[in-house]
Amino acid sequence: MILDTTIFTFASSTDLVLEIPIITQNQADLNNQAFSNASSRYQAYINELCLGAILLWLQEDWTPQTKVWPTTTALPSFWELVNGIALTLDTTRLVLVPSEAIDLSELRVPQEWVDIPSWVGDYYLAVQVEPDEGYVRIWGYCSHEKLKTQGSYDVSDRTYSLDATDIINDISVLAMARQLCPEEPTRSPIAEIPSLSPQQAENLIARLGNPEILTPRQEIPFQLWGGLIQHGGWRQNLYQRRLGLPEQWSVLQWLQSRVSQVAEAVGWGSFDLQLSAAGARGEDTQPSTILSRRLAIAGQIYELLIIPQGEPDATIWRFELRNAAIGAAIPGGFKLRLLTGDLQPFPNNEDVAATAVEQLCVEVALEAGESIVWEIEPFPDDYNWEILKF
Incomplete structure (x- = not known):
């Protein structure tokens, strides 16, 4: 809910003041334990209050398709390490930079949101959060290009800062700019960051x-x-x-015991498939455990399956993508791709649907301790890289 700025003596007429929904406040209190220290816990708390108010406003007043980037379930791994939230609105990315600071003389943005190419935003919103009063205040914004070229870099805390006099105070200007000048450049060129082994x-x-x-x-x-x-x-x-959690992404552990809670939270599960051929002959059937993950892609539901070929500790693994609807196909142009843990391709690592097909599949031989990352094009909703360990 947008609050009347005239009741706040501190607020400028161009400030946007939003009420923090009660459900967000309650949820933030519940989620506040999943962090390693008090500082990260409070950082996450402020970020979640900010997100709850601003995401609702954007979905109601700008576009219902506004989404958290990369996924809502990935947010704790960001907030444990760095302040900020990214949202996508069609092709535009907004980075919210929440703070409790009373001093609004500058916008300070962690370097990660400015210099990691896959994290970069088009616009950065300065947000003051008032947990006790139950509101957030958007007091200005700037583009990545302006922050990078006109901002100051502070090596002591790895942040970029921009004086309040150099940012646009009226957030309604951003809405008009997106409508009237959608092709206007917003990002400054930055160097790629080398991959690690x-x-x-x-x-x-x-x-x-x-x-x-x-x-x-x-x-x-x-x-x-x-x-x-x-x-x-x-x-x-x-x-x-x-957080001191045990290994969460071991496929062998999933098969031997159960899928971890972290993996279950993003959609992984398992089921036993009776070997129908043996059953038809009246022989004893042996259950074969299959791992599955439901995915939403372009408005339809698909299933990604991991099927061990042979014994549970087999070195051959079959990754298979199917449409979850009975009789429905995978459209032409879809790709199922496997990469090494550091995102490198290898021979025969993908299957491409030239036309509509029943399934896509890739088989891979893995040694104990090796890892695999799966990708599907078009990307599933809320896609985030997962390192599956074998």
Whole structure:
């Protein structure tokens, strides 16, 4: 709900003041334990209050298709490590930068949201959060291009800052700019961040996974830090390590016991498939455990299956994509692709539907300890890289 700014003596007439929904306040209180230290817990609390108010406003007043990037379930792995929230509105990305600060003389944005190519936003919104009063206040915004070219970089806390006099105070101007000048450049060119090797990533996760390190983002050079957390799977692993959680993405453990809670939360499950051929002959049937994940792609529901070929500890694994609707096909142009843990392709790693097909499948031989990342094009809703360990 938009509040009347005239009742706030501090607010400018151009400020947008939004009420924090009661359900968001209650949910933020419940979710506040999934972090390794008090600082991260409070950072997550402020971010969730900010998100609850602004996402609802954008969906109601701008476009119902406004979504969290990359996924809602991935947010704790961000808030454990860095302040900020990204939202997508069609092809535009907004980065919300919440703060409790009373001093609104500048907008300060963590370097991750400015210099990691896959994180970069088109616009950055300065948001003051008042938890006790139950509202958030959007007091200005700027483009990535302006923040990068006119902002100041502070090496001590790895942030970019822009004076309040250099940002646009009226958020309604942004709505008009998107309508009238949709092709106007918003992003400044930035350099790619080199990828890390799996061994480098594991070493950094082991080091930075110590929850006694309160600000891991400042412990190593930014190029290493950015290379680590730009990979969704490694960022999730670091977050889980800092919480002291056991391994969550071991496919062998899923088959031997059950799918982990973290994996279940994003849609993974398992079921036993009786070998029908043996049953037809009256022989004893042996259940074969299959892992499955439901995915929403372009308005339809699909299933990604992982099927061990042979014994549960087999080295051959079949990844299979099917339409969840009985008799429905996979449209032409769809791709199922497997990559190594550090996102590298390998021979015969993808299957492409030239026309409508019943299924897409890729089989891969894996040694113990190897990892796989799956991709599907078009990307599923709420897609985020997962490192599956075998």
